[in-house]
Amino acid sequence: MMTATAMNTANKFDIENLNLFYNNGANHALKDITLPIPSKKVTALIGPSGCGKSTLLRCLNRMNDLIEGVKINGRLEMDRENVYGNIDIANLRIKVGMVFQKPNPFPMSIYDNVAYGLRAQGVTDKKKLDEVVERSLRGAALWDEVKDRLKSHAFGLSGGQQQRLCIARTIAMEPEVILMDEPTSALDPIATKKIEDLMEELKKNYTIVIVTHSMQQARRISDRTAFFLMGELVEHDETANLFANPRDDRTRGYVNGDFG
């Protein structure tokens, strides 16, 4: 197995000794996390409720900045640049897009949802917008289902379609990374399968980090898995290895379903 250092050039993020505290230090939610996140792969974050998966995900695009009383120390680099340094945060959040548990399309048409970010950046050229909307909807495997009703309201789509629309909206901004916080937990098995198939395609172009409660999902879709427990990163490895040969008894217990 390659070490984190040997893999360094292929890492999108390098996280080292990262600590995060909520409530001005009262809740130590991430404890000394060291985790490389490789480029153009799917990394799954797993572990029982409250272990810090979403907190770590939100560190990657500084969404935790929006929460009062959060303190962070340690190193978190993206492409060797300090994410917590003096950087343009709006630009970071374009480069590191996010898809949430509950599909959250904006209250407007399918087309306008996908064009929203570009328009906010001042793009008005219809040809350019049409082009990006089509490319993004194709990229999110939704184009064929909606191409004849782009002006329809997004809320008329099924939950699974809405989630793919949110992915299209994210892709439209040409991110480098897509963070997904339990993106299929509100979806039925067929819609879930479509999103999982889509991730297989997306990872050719993007680095994906996904929080999932489903170990089956982590096994199906991820290249690497990191197992968290009470704010600690217990172990991380190639997904197949982590499930077949966990090094730590706590990981073994979790993946065997002994607790959850």
Ligand SMILES: Nc1ncnc2c1ncn2[C@@H]1O[C@H](COP(=O)(O)OP(=O)(O)OP(=O)(O)O)[C@@H](O)[C@H]1O
């Ligand atoms: N906004 C917040 N303010 C204060 N504490 C928080 C906040 N968000 C999370 N926490 C705390 O941080 C710890 C980790 O929570 P987090 O949501 O990251 O875990 P998780 O593994 O994603 O859980 P789940 O699987 O239930 O979503 C928990 O103790 C939680 O109560």
